[in-house]
Amino acid sequence: MTIRAVVQGVGHYLPDRVVPNSWFAETLDTSDEWIRSRSGIERRHFAAEGQTTSDLAARAARAALADAGMDGSEIDAIILATSTADMTFPSAATMVQAAIGNTTGFAFDVQAVCAGFVYALATANGMIMSGQARTVLVIGAETxxxxxxxxxxxTCVLFGDGAGALILRAEDGTGAATDRGILASDLNSDGRFRDLLYVDGGIATQNTGMLRMEGREVFRHAVEKLAQTADAALHKAGLTAEDVDWVVPHQANIRIIQSTARKLGVDMDRVVVTVADHGNTSAASIPLALSVGVARGQIKRGDLVVTEAIGGGLAWGAVVLRW
Incomplete structure (x- = not known):
């Protein structure tokens, strides 16, 4: 008998403020057409003044709990993937823990930038398989x-704010690829490329800093590494791209999504795409897309799903799961 981490519920939250591409044209040498043609983004959401990452995360968590028909007290662990936590410490995850009324579990943040949710899923899976936790709330949230x-x-036209959440619970499986739950993961990083995507602030500089990116180089690495990590995860699960029902990629750029799908040999009609409406929400983009994919009726119970992401570090990875 094999223990599997099986999805029990999913949910998301987007701030009320919707920012169209035209907003940037008021102050920058850009246009709606310029942004759409290079990224596929049409609009994104921005958090309200005073609205924090943990606020967004807590709302997504409550949505996932409602979807699963569960109460916050039933969660054993909370893993929050974010690069924009409310404070240096404590973790934003502990703030979510308080917000959902959980007093008996444990909570912590994971920081792997845009790949954070994939890292968090793999971590949750390991905890469930080892018996450290039975029910884990996994969140991706960013401001x-x-x-x-x-x-x-x-850079500033590409990003948005939001949160998505997934609840995983231990269930018995057969050990076969037909099991529901997480079947395999593949995680990678290479610190030699840290200067391609980073924030020029932090403890060392005693200021928050701003995002900096070498877009062309990031694009080149993304297409190559995303296809490789998805293939590796599928291979570990004993599966191929032909078995995949849905690819749910990090929603960074429509051209990256399309190029990666071609390398994988997956048609775009099997790819969940939300980048036009959300922009790049970093660690929140995959759980947001999963939740939207379920709401649209795309992702259904029993479907084989591949998630893949790359972010600053560089850090990248993929998870294969059966819904």
């Missing part, structure tokens, strides 16, 4: 609007 350089048209 990247707080770290934008509003004079840099190459």
């Amino acid at each position: 990247f609007s707080r770290i934008m350089d509003w004079t840099d048209r190459s």
